[in-house]
Amino acid sequence: MLSSRHQSVLKEIDAARCVGSWSTASALAAKLVKHGSPGHVFGSIVSSEAELEEYLAKVEWSPQEHWSDDGIMQRSSNGVRVTARYPMNISSSPKQLEALEKRLQKIGKHTLSDEEAYQLSVVTAKVYFYGSKFEQCQAAVDSLATTIPDEGAMSPVYVRQLYMAQMVMRGITAEMHGDMDTAHSMYDTALVTLKERLSSQAALVVPRGSAAGAEKSHEELVNWAEEALYRRAMASLAQDNIDRGADELAVYIRVMDNVTPATFRVFRRLRANRLHMQLERQSIGTDSSAATQAKERVMASHRRQMALLKATYAFPRANEAHAEVLAEVDGAARDWELVRAFSRVESLRLLEVLYEAVFLTFNSPQVLRHLVHVLVRFGDYHEARLAFVTYRELVERQLERVKKALGSGSKIDSGLESVNNILRTVVVGARLFLVHLDSAHDCLSVVHFANDLIDD
Numbered sequence: 001m002l003s004s005r006h007q008s009v010l011k012e013i014d015a016a017r018c019v020g021s022w023s024t025a026s027a028l029a030a031k032l033v034k035h036g037s038p039g040h041v042f043g044s045i046v047s048s049e050a051e052l053e054e055y056l057a058k059v060e061w062s063p064q065e066h067w068s069d070d071g072i073m074q075r076s077s078n079g080v081r082v083t084a085r086y087p088m089n090i091s092s093s094p095k096q097l098e099a100l101e102k103r104l105q106k107i108g109k110h111t112l113s114d115e116e117a118y119q120l121s122v123v124t125a126k127v128y129f130y131g132s133k134f135e136q137c138q139a140a141v142d143s144l145a146t147t148i149p150d151e152g153a154m155s156p157v158y159v160r161q162l163y164m165a166q167m168v169m170r171g172i173t174a175e176m177h178g179d180m181d182t183a184h185s186m187y188d189t190a191l192v193t194l195k196e197r198l199s200s201q202a203a204l205v206v207p208r209g210s211a212a213g214a215e216k217s218h219e220e221l222v223n224w225a226e227e228a229l230y231r232r233a234m235a236s237l238a239q240d241n242i243d244r245g246a247d248e249l250a251v252y253i254r255v256m257d258n259v260t261p262a263t264f265r266v267f268r269r270l271r272a273n274r275l276h277m278q279l280e281r282q283s284i285g286t287d288s289s290a291a292t293q294a295k296e297r298v299m300a301s302h303r304r305q306m307a308l309l310k311a312t313y314a315f316p317r318a319n320e321a322h323a324e325v326l327a328e329v330d331g332a333a334r335d336w337e338l339v340r341a342f343s344r345v346e347s348l349r350l351l352e353v354l355y356e357a358v359f360l361t362f363n364s365p366q367v368l369r370h371l372v373h374v375l376v377r378f379g380d381y382h383e384a385r386l387a388f389v390t391y392r393e394l395v396e397r398q399l400e401r402v403k404k405a406l407g408s409g410s411k412i413d414s415g416l417e418s419v420n421n422i423l424r425t426v427v428v429g430a431r432l433f434l435v436h437l438d439s440a441h442d443c444l445s446v447v448h449f450a451n452d453l454i455d456d
Contacts, residue, residue, distance in 0.1 A: 020208030025046055029044075057220070070085055071275035079240055084231060088222070089131070097130065104123065115155070121141070126165060137169055163190065168187065171235075187228040191204075203259070204225055205229070205255055207226075237249075266311045267312055306328065306357070336350045344378060351371075373425070402416065422453060
């Protein structure tokens with residue numbers, strides 16, 4: 001029977017572990033780790049987990065590099081393939097993790113209560129997981145029940161996070177063996193169970209100790225609830241269950257819209273949102289009624305994407321291009337056409353996306369091309385003229401670089417404007433000058449430019 005003082009320490013430890021205050025948890029656990037002291041075994045487990053988490057918090061990594069190709073979905077004769085990178089882990093088990101393994105094995109030799117045995121198993125599995133020892137990790141978690149343990153005296157709240165970690169590790173090891181059905185079941189069971197234990201106002205995903213904004217940050221390597229939400233959707237898509245996967249991906253996006261800080265997992269979220277827009281596009285197809293129903297959702301998705309891009313990228317250096325921003329610009333223009341969002345209000349919303357993209361790109365002909373088309377449709381001919389003049393100057397510079405590269409035999413830059421896109425925009429520009437601005441001279445200049453382009 002624990003004294004009231006020990007019970008108070010246990011409550012403080014539970015709270016510290018929940019919010020990721022590992023230095024506090026370690027200091028409190030030290031009070032329990034005394035020879036013969038009640039709770040000393042539990043204190044040793046907490047100390048070991050705190051040491052693990054403090055070590056992981058110092059690992060520098062780039063979420064943007066890690067998830068750079070996440071969310072790419074390809075269909076082939078073998079079915080659907082969706083890229084979903086496994087969480088960041090330590091490729092070679094360092095001495096710190098090996099020492100933790102030995103310490104946890106030593107703790108396991110004590111007589112443990114059911115609650116202590118469960119926590120020891122999950123913490124040990126986490127050490128194996130982060131050390132890329134996935135077979136040992138699987139062995140540690142597969143012996144545990146898939147139901148959440150009863151709330152014990154030691155960790156009545158934090159046990160939920162341990163349960164989520166256990167289930168996500170089971171799901172990921174199942175994925176590694178190609179068993180996507182079991183993986184999806186693990187993620188879904190964990191999320192449903194956790195929601196049942198939370199109040200309606202409680203946040204499902206609570207980032208812990210995450211830094212924001214930096215290319216290399218100390219954003220936590222794994223947030224177990226976020227991982228379950230994301231991988232559940234990816235598992236459905238990998239099983240070619242597109243409708244379920246799209247719905248689950250929408251749930252992930254909505255939940256993550258409300259996280260604090262708002263920059264948490266921002267790059268993975270923009271990749272997920274991009275994939276969801278692709279799925280929406282495919283579901284609409286050529287169905288005009290579906291396009292009408294999806295119009296607001298589509299425009300809202302692009303507003304979200306631009307917000308995520310602004311949180312991810314700064315204004316680029318000269319000759320630097322943010323491919324994600326350019327992909328969003330093309331996607332937005334295409335989707336406004338798809339859902340026939342041509343009213344002035346709807347065109348204004350697309351212009352907002354494009355002007356925000358201007359501040360995330362450096363002299364991009366691609367962005368200016370879309371601006372020319374939308375501004376003409378919107379009826380702002382003065383701004384359309386400015387955008388077209390700048391577009392033409394940039395394209396002329398681009399063509400000069402191409403000529404020089406061809407003449408010298410050097411490599412031609414990638415991401416150049418295609419001749420078809422240039423000619424389509426030139427036609428719009430010529431009409432702009434002749435019909436809307438009553439400038440035959442400028443129109444003739446544009447026509448001469450087009451002729452020169454065709455001759456070359």
